[in-house]
Amino acid sequence: MKPQQSDRLFSIQQIQMLERNAKADRHQPSLMELAGKAIFSQALTLIKPGQGPVLLIAGPGNNGGDAMEAAAHLSAAGYTTDMIRIGEDAARSPEAQLALNQALHAPIQHLPADVSLVPSTDQPAYQLIVDGLFGIGLNKPITDAAAQLVAQINNYTAQTGCPVLAIDVPSGLHAETGAIVGGAAGCCIAATHTLSLIGNKPGLHTGYGKQLAGQVLLDDLQLAAVAHSGYVACLTDPAQIECHALSRKAYTHKGSFGDVAIIGAAPGMAGAGILAARAALFAGAGRIFLVQPDTELRLDMLHPEIMCRDARQFEFNKQVIVIGPGLGQEQLAADLLRAALQHPCPVVIDADALNLLATKPELAALLQTRTAAALLTPHPLEAARLLALSTEQVQQNRAMSAKELAQRFGCHIILKGAGSILCGPQDRHYRINPSGNPGLASGGTGDVLAGLCGALLAQGMEVGDAAAFACWAHGAAADELVAAGSGPIGLHASELLPVIRSLLNRLVTGRI
Ligand SMILES: NC(=O)C1=CN([C@@H]2O[C@H](COP(=O)(O)OP(=O)(O)OC[C@H]3O[C@@H](n4cnc5c(N)ncnc54)[C@H](OP(=O)(O)O)[C@@H]3O)[C@@H](O)[C@H]2O)[C@@H](O)CC1
Ligand SMILES: [K+]
Structure with missing residues (x-):
């Protein structure tokens, strides 16, 4: 449209x-x-x-x-x-x-x-x-x-x-x-x-x-x-995005809305993985696995719906993968990223997984030759590492940086920051996300975005649409919280989750 x-x-x-x-x-x-x-x-x-x-x-x-x-x-x-x-x-x-x-x-x-x-x-x-x-x-x-x-x-x-x-x-x-x-x-x-x-x-x-x-x-x-x-x-105008895949039919079951495997939450960084997994839960994925390099966490007590697994025994099946939140950069993390890149299902690559891509050319080459959808969600510093530039150089021309990443890796990009830039390797026009505010400048909000993207992909949205829809809902949730007086000061990632859920339900039923 x-x-x-x-x-x-x-x-x-x-x-x-x-x-x-x-x-x-x-x-x-x-x-x-x-x-x-x-x-x-x-x-x-x-x-x-x-x-x-x-x-x-x-x-x-x-x-x-x-x-x-x-x-x-x-x-x-x-x-x-x-x-x-x-x-x-x-x-x-x-x-x-x-x-x-x-x-x-x-x-x-x-x-x-x-x-x-x-x-x-x-x-x-x-x-x-x-x-x-x-x-x-x-x-x-x-x-x-x-x-x-x-x-x-x-x-x-x-x-x-x-x-x-x-x-x-x-x-x-x-x-x-x-x-x-x-x-x-x-x-x-x-x-x-x-x-x-x-x-x-x-x-x-x-x-x-x-x-x-x-x-x-x-x-x-x-x-x-x-x-x-x-x-x-x-x-991005969310009303123009094809989100039919999210609407629920009476005859559906949990298998209809896809599986998401969040790979991350290494020791000391469990929170990042938990936030991504919870975001996938609140955004409607059918089943969510939190796959950890060391099973520090056996259960998310607040959300026992999330299934915690040990990465060494995890079987890649048909899950959409979100890899990176709290992953670390150890050898096992690199091995998991290799497995994720070889997995023929959509993958969202965030945080430490982006840093691994920047330092390991063989992983970058795997990404370039992959055929299933891949979405990279760098903030400007991560983008700078991937492009071997300074953060200032990335910020001097954010759209050009995002387009360069999309071309170089043959995948979709969300370059985060004020007015996130979105583009895919074949796109004639890039997108700018209009929602969001400085309340999002706090730890964990990026993990929420990555989990949200994974959930939308698992439900069958096309990768460019999923990225645009996720970015918009993520920013709009922060805007609603600020309008209600819960930010920008002190706004935190967990608070976004119920608001994102409400926004998605309103969007899908045409109430926005
Ligand atoms: N054309 C039309 O019909 C219409 C135009 N419209 C309006 O015009 C605007 C564009 O106009 P514009 O092209 O004249 O450019 P503008 O930004 O006003 O200044 C350029 C001048 O500044 C100079 N200059 C540049 N940098 C400088 C610096 N750092 N320090 C000092 N000087 C510097 C530069 O000098 P030069 O480098 O060329 O020697 C040149 O003299 C547009 O934004 C809209 O508002 C609308 O009304 C619609 C109809
Ligand atoms: K002016």
Whole structure:
């Protein structure tokens, strides 16, 4: 099924192509005029008349032109409007020159770029800052005067709570990767809202973008062509995922919902395996085995439904395997991973099993030649080990890293972290998971995700769908817990389980 237009995510090149085609086709009103009106309308939802001035930042490119258009509308509507311009006026594009001309003839107070933005008791605080410093044309780190302005704005908003509406993308963020342009050498505006123009963009939903873009809004600037244009990725919409396999018929029995073998829970790390096994239980797998390198645990007292087994005597049968949570990296762990990779059933590879893959080329080669489905669930550090990169390099382009892993190992990938990236080796579009929050940044939540993936595969879901469904439910469970006041502080992995169960039941019966 095709994703909804708002869930489609476009590359910078695709947006620029849409812009070029639109400019060739039409003259009045210009895209910049439409962008200015869209920003003005959005700003009106965040401000109130008589409640303090609005500050607009206009950079050297067309992002700045959009800000100048919006400024003219705001001042015409009676709002006290201040503007800071960066860049040579003579070097602006023709549309931006027109916008500048309007802004210069409107009752707008033009402030120098090095003005001191300090909240004071003498004058009313800004009720909104509109960030039009840089958009998709940012091609190097923000430095010098522009960087000082970014720092001032971030300080000001941190002190006052003033909202920031970013035009198209928070200035400093790479609209495609979600990284800060230039990494530590760059900087970025922290927006509370971002109005993405023409199409939605991947960088607003993953990595730093997930935090710095704030709430993402969309205006297609009346470009009908967006609906037919190519896109690079989409946001997961759980309602669009084929989950028929999970619905229960009256004549089914426990054998109908598959067996999951969690291989892990080595001495000292039993909790990771238990959490994965419990997640498989709460997500509806028919039978769950917890297979341990040393049978430290004979029974999960809280969930005796889980069958604890000794790995040395375990017979691989038709189970879906989840290998890694608390597995360790001893010789027996490597032998178990070899057996799992040779097993002709779906396998989920997590945690220590990923670290073993990174250090043992013969195991990586087995994975590459395997025909049954394989799903790898690395966090950025595990992905970095698999790709022989640094974590920073992985995070600089999360989608590229996930795609590289999918290609290299011929399997499906969930690259975890803010805005998890999902892709398979044959996928034309990757996915970004929109649910979840920092409450998930605690030990054991990854084990829960791995067990959940295993349970969905055991029930017959296709691997890409299972990964997307699992990621969404995992993140949405954390969101529900935060909404109920049980996080993000102190949210822990075990709490996710009943909420995931409830979400899956609601999803399958169309109540979400
Ligand atoms: N085109 C259209 O019809 C429409 C465009 N729209 C809007 O325009 C935005 C894209 O506009 P844009 O392409 O002009 O890019 P933008 O991000 O404003 O800035 C580029 C300028 O910044 C400069 N520069 C770059 N990095 C720098 C740095 N670190 N430090 C200093 N300078 C730096 C760069 O200089 P250069 O490197 O080229 O010398 C160039 O001058 C888009 O996000 C959307 O808001 C919409 O209104 C729809 C219609
Ligand atoms: K911006």
